Amino acid sequence: NGMLQDAELQMEFLKASPATAANGNEAMMLYLEALTAIKKGGVPVAQLAAQLTKAAKIHLGRLSERVPPGDFEFYEHLDLQFVLDLCRQLLGLIGFETLPPSVSPDPTAKSTLLHILHKLTSWLPGSLSAFELLATTHMVLGEFEQAEAAANECLRLDPSCAPALILQSKIQLGQQKFRAAEASLENALASNFELGNQPSFMLTKALVLEGLGQLNAACELLESCVRLLKGNSDEVQRQRAGAFVALVRVYCALHRMPEATKVVQDGLREFRGTPSEAEFVMADASLFLARDDVEGAVSVLHNIPETSPHWSAAHIKMGDIYLTHRRDRIQFAKYYKEVAQSLPTTENWILLAEAYIRIQEPDLAIGTYKQVLEQGPAPDARVCSKIARAYLVTHHYEQAIEWFNRAVQLDESRIDLRLSLARLYMRLLSWQPASQVLADVLEYLNSTDTSSKNANVVKTQRAFAELHQKTGNEAAMVQALEAARDAQVLVMRASFDNEEASQTQRCISADICHQLAQHYKTKKQPDQVEQLLQQAVRHDEARVDSILLLAEHFLDKCHQSPSSTQHQEECLQHCMVLMRLDPGNVRASTIMADVMYQKGDYEGAIYHLHQIFSQQPEN
Numbered sequence: 001n002g003m004l005q006d007a008e009l010q011m012e013f014l015k016a017s018p019a020t021a022a023n024g025n026e027a028m029m030l031y032l033e034a035l036t037a038i039k040k041g042g043v044p045v046a047q048l049a050a051q052l053t054k055a056a057k058i059h060l061g062r063l064s065e066r067v068p069p070g071d072f073e074f075y076e077h078l079d080l081q082f083v084l085d086l087c088r089q090l091l092g093l094i095g096f097e098t099l100p101p102s103v104s105p106d107p108t109a110k111s112t113l114l115h116i117l118h119k120l121t122s123w124l125p126g127s128l129s130a131f132e133l134l135a136t137t138h139m140v141l142g143e144f145e146q147a148e149a150a151a152n153e154c155l156r157l158d159p160s161c162a163p164a165l166i167l168q169s170k171i172q173l174g175q176q177k178f179r180a181a182e183a184s185l186e187n188a189l190a191s192n193f194e195l196g197n198q199p200s201f202m203l204t205k206a207l208v209l210e211g212l213g214q215l216n217a218a219c220e221l222l223e224s225c226v227r228l229l230k231g232n233s234d235e236v237q238r239q240r241a242g243a244f245v246a247l248v249r250v251y252c253a254l255h256r257m258p259e260a261t262k263v264v265q266d267g268l269r270e271f272r273g274t275p276s277e278a279e280f281v282m283a284d285a286s287l288f289l290a291r292d293d294v295e296g297a298v299s300v301l302h303n304i305p306e307t308s309p310h311w312s313a314a315h316i317k318m319g320d321i322y323l324t325h326r327r328d329r330i331q332f333a334k335y336y337k338e339v340a341q342s343l344p345t346t347e348n349w350i351l352l353a354e355a356y357i358r359i360q361e362p363d364l365a366i367g368t369y370k371q372v373l374e375q376g377p378a379p380d381a382r383v384c385s386k387i388a389r390a391y392l393v394t395h396h397y398e399q400a401i402e403w404f405n406r407a408v409q410l411d412e413s414r415i416d417l418r419l420s421l422a423r424l425y426m427r428l429l430s431w432q433p434a435s436q437v438l439a440d441v442l443e444y445l446n447s448t449d450t451s452s453k454n455a456n457v458v459k460t461q462r463a464f465a466e467l468h469q470k471t472g473n474e475a476a477m478v479q480a481l482e483a484a485r486d487a488q489v490l491v492m493r494a495s496f497d498n499e500e501a502s503q504t505q506r507c508i509s510a511d512i513c514h515q516l517a518q519h520y521k522t523k524k525q526p527d528q529v530e531q532l533l534q535q536a537v538r539h540d541e542a543r544v545d546s547i548l549l550l551a552e553h554f555l556d557k558c559h560q561s562p563s564s565t566q567h568q569e570e571c572l573q574h575c576m577v578l579m580r581l582d583p584g585n586v587r588a589s590t591i592m593a594d595v596m597y598q599k600g601d602y603e604g605a606i607y608h609l610h611q612i613f614s615q616q617p618e619n
Helices: 002-016 018-022 026-040 045-066 072-078 080-094 107-123 128-140 144-157 162-174 178-191 193-197 199-211 215-228 234-253 257-270 277-290 294-302 311-326 329-342 346-358 362-375 381-393 397-410 415-427 431-446 453-470 474-494 499-522 526-539 544-560 565-581 586-599 602-615
Strands: none
Touching (some): 045 080, 045 107, 080 107, 080 128, 178 199, 193 199, 199 234, 215 234, 257 277, 277 294, 311 329, 329 346, 346 362, 381 415, 415 431, 415 453, 431 453, 474 499, 526 544, 544 586, 565 586, 586 602
């Protein structure tokens, strides 16, 4: 307090000094005033956001008046550290952990922060700090794809940057990509072994272990983390509260209810009167539910005041309790509606609309989404796409097409929306509009250079292949699948170091090879079939349908060359793999019986036929 008072006195002196105004320090003064107010507390977030926004506009406005971006003098006067500090304070008004869907950030803080960071990353594409802050902001806002892209830029600039690797792990954690998050932490630890003893690393690692189901290991790590987190700084208190709440979850999952109850009571006592208090009230409600005490849970949640930032989350949890435990759809919708009416943000109205979808009231959902568009400052592609999907539920396809088109016009970068529109056209047998949408997507992708470009090319070419297959254009279908396979090679190369992502991409590669193999089988081109199926199995060793096709392929060769023991052995080998993966596979048993009969192993053939009859006696 004494230091804050000294700071305020110094600022009064600076304000009174003619030199302050003469040197153009107005932006710095506004920033320092806001910083002091944040430290003192009690000032509304909206007021602080407005002051920091004003400081940013003055600083960046004067900067662009002096010299254009890109000029050496521009970078000299930019004062990157000041702008980054200003951004960190704006982010502090929103939070440093991913916001739950029911919590909306201050709109001024959000828009100013993203505006500044996007400018910084375009002006300074080599600034690791700017990209790291941008990734953190998107993560906090729950925009994980954008967060991942920004984190990847950090790692492109410095592949061994430990803070960026930990941040990447948090982003993957938010997407529930637990294996990928674990790999990122291992990479961070490899670059700096001292990280293993830092509470922030330990907390993230514990959350990853919790996600992987390794609860005992997560519990030990969280207990160590709580012991290490000592101090009164905001950062330490925030991490300590997070560790406490995670520990409650893990104790509950391990059925260690006395320990969970003690941690909740300790948290309620230690964090009383702080923003973290409501988190422990929520955890207390979860304990009541674990004991099947629904009334107790509702009562505890009712105690969270409307002034708390967690009031909306508590209200939504009460609604979920009524739906899950009492099957009360009316009360469920009522609680969501109260949140939207009390805190009429776009996110809360969207939550209400999604709640209507959950209780099979799509018409009410559509009305709510349209209300969001009417009240919003500008049309929103995300809301338009939700209206389109709601119309799909009601089978109003013309309206769905109209709203998908609106969404695409508002945000042409949303490839998922364009592909959904193309598939809807295909569903309605409107081949030409579907083809045009997909062609437009490819044209757009060819003009961009993003980290997701190749993956989107794969999705689009596969959609094209589906379209050509349905319209009987086999040559174009093969061409599209081969283009998808070429692009998928680049995707796999980019995901090589990420085990979880790499496995997913290998399965996609196997899918494409299998599709091509099926086509060439109908064209009686056995060499192409064998090559493609071998590739599919190399990509995904557990792909049953590809292994079965391979076994049938070698069975055909056995029939063509009955004396070829090589074909017989290869056929049997694939069948044995198939039986290991799918012990009840009747087709594999049939093929084995056929091959053994050709080899003269009649007992073996009879054994496999008996296996078929025991599994399917009607045969």
